[in-house]
Amino acid sequence: MDAMMKNCITEKDLLRQILLLEQLANHQQATSKELALLLHTTERTIFSDIVSLRQQLPEAWNIVADSNGLALSTTDRLPVSQLWELFFPKSIGISLLKALLFSNDVATQSFLTENGISLETLRRHTLKLNQTLADFSLRIRVTAASIFFEGSEINLRLFYHRLLLPYTHNNYFFHAYSIHENHYYDFLTNLDKQGLHVDVEQIFGTCWFFINTIRIKANCRIDSLSFDLHDTFFALFQDSLLTLYKKEGVYIETSEHFFSFYCFLESWNYNNLWSPTVHKALLSYEAIYQQTTAFIHQIEKSLQTELSQQTQVIDNLSLLLIKVQESTKLSEKFQLEYQDIQYLKYSGMMDVDQIIDQFISQQVANQPNVQQSITKTLYLLIQQARLQSNAIIAKGLFVFQGEPAWKIYLFQELTDYLGQRISLETVEPAQLNSERLAQTDFILSNFPLELSDCPTYYLSMVPTKNELNQVTELIQTYYLNYR
Incomplete structure (x- = not known):
């Protein structure tokens, strides 16, 4: 769960x-x-x-x-x-969140009677829930007459999307799921037929579709949002979105229309397989595209790595900045959903920190909250492009003495085990000169070496499980490294 x-x-x-x-x-x-x-x-x-x-x-x-x-x-x-659906109705907290998803407020006495609890018990459970909701600037208020949310409707929908995304297929929250899912998939199919193909996260987008329709039907509306009615991307997809929501008996207009579009935009995958029409629309944001291209050239020069020709990093960063241009308010708020990924380290990025800071400041001047909200995504996109272009982060030396056929077999197994982030080279003891050691991050060996500056991990002739676990600990710092 x-x-x-x-x-x-x-x-x-x-x-x-x-x-x-x-x-x-x-x-x-x-x-x-x-x-x-x-x-x-x-x-x-x-x-x-x-x-x-x-x-x-x-x-x-x-x-x-x-x-x-x-x-x-x-x-x-x-x-x-599938077992979790058995437990959801047993939890007062989950039952309350479900009730408040479908209604602007819930009658307190009715909820107490349905769940067989007292008002004091409800308040005790609500106090615990509010600790989780605080991250989304939300709070559940309980009075003798009703139970309701305090906080922005946008934040509320973001919370529900983060909460329910893993359970989009679960009928406890989304009744008649398959019917609604078919509506969303028909929407995506029709976009393909119109030449508007975009590679998307389907469940991510479907969950947004469900939550938006449920909240609109409950008469819980998004506050007024400022947006450009003539924006290129919005103009491409607005009619298709109107048709999609009408299938649910919902007519979206003004802020709700734009919010539904922005939710769809958030579901777009990076490294996208654009249709010619959509890619042309992306390039029409000329200022963003040119600034992003110049920025990536700076990064390439500093890191001495080819990115623009081997990856889609320019398209990816342009899409990120277009989202900010579409709505700085939503760009900032949508980052609330991804708080659990903000503590990743980015190996080898210190040299470009200043370049990145300057670029973000130029794009979103005098808006520190927005700058902070997009920084981690920008780092992720650049780091992904670096790893795609040149995955090797560390170099290891395999200094092993044994039967030649076994040695080459074990070397191949360890190479595959370490993954593509690490370049493992087999050498003889006499080849361990100072120049080679200076370029090495670690050594794997099956006999003692008198080396003080280079970390050495010793293996048996047939490595044991504990020795392999030690190697696993070594390489963890090169994958999904948290602060």
């Missing part, structure tokens, strides 16, 4: 049972002692939860036990994610 959904489950025992199911799903088999350590609880509690879960699981599922431990099994090869 997604981390944000877990944060919205306000019952401690229920959350622990869900976490127990996850651990069983992630391990072929585990003992009660191992599960207790993983969940920071007692074996007695684990056994109690197992009994409870067995009573709740549908027929196709079971928790089996033998002398080796416990295991989650299914007769129909169903994904474990």
Whole structure:
């Protein structure tokens, strides 16, 4: 279950049972002692939860036990994610969020009666929910008469999109899912027929479509937004979006129309397979495209790396800046949804930090919040292009003495194991000169080396699992590296 959904489950025992199911799903088999350590609880509690879960699981599922431990099994090869629908109605927090998705406010007494709880209990659960909602500048207010959200409608929809994206296929939140999904896929198919093909994240866009229609039907409208009615991209897609929402019985206009367009724009993939019409429209934003091209040439010169000819980084950054130009307000707010990816490190980017800062300042002058909101995306796009153009980040030396056929086989296995970010070279001990060591990040060896400046990781003739785990720890810093 997604981390944000877990944060919205306000019952401690229920959350622990869900976490127990996850651990069983992630391990072929585990003992009660191992599960207790993983969940920071007692074996007695684990056994109690197992009994409870067995009573709740549908027929196709079971928790089996033998002398080796416990295991989650299914007769129909169903994904474990289908089980979450069983637990959503059991959580007061999730039930409240579902009710508030479909209504501007909920009658307090009706909600208390339906869930069999007191007003004090509801307030206690709401207090926990509000801790999660604070990241989106939202708050649930409970009075004796009604329950409602305090905060911007845009922020509210962003929260629901982040929360429900992993559960778009789940009928607990989206009734008659397949019908609505077909409407959205028809919309994408019709764009292709019109020569407006764009490579998109389909579930991402479908989830936005659901949330927007639900909120509009609940008469929860987006506040007035300033936008250019004659904007090139908006003009291309506005009629198709009108038709899409009409299939849901919704007529979108003014701010809602533009917001639905911006949600669709957010679903566009980078490294896109543009149709000629859409690519021509992208190039029509001449100032942005020219400035981005000049910026990338600066980056290339500083990093001594070819990017513009080997990657789509100019198109990617132009699309990012077009989003900002379309609406700086939405560009800033939409970054609320991606708070969990803002702590990535970007290896080897220090040399271009100043160039990037200057470029962002020129594009979004005197708007520090917007600058901050797009910085991490810009870094991600540049780093992706760097890795696509030249993936090698580190160099390793393989200094191994053994039977030649085994040595070359092991070298090939380690090369594949380390991945394309690392260049592994096989050398003999006599070849370890100062020049070669200066260009090396680490050494893998099966015999002692008297080297002080270069990290050395020792392997057995047949590397053990622990030795390979040590190598894994070594290479983790070159992949998805967090601060």
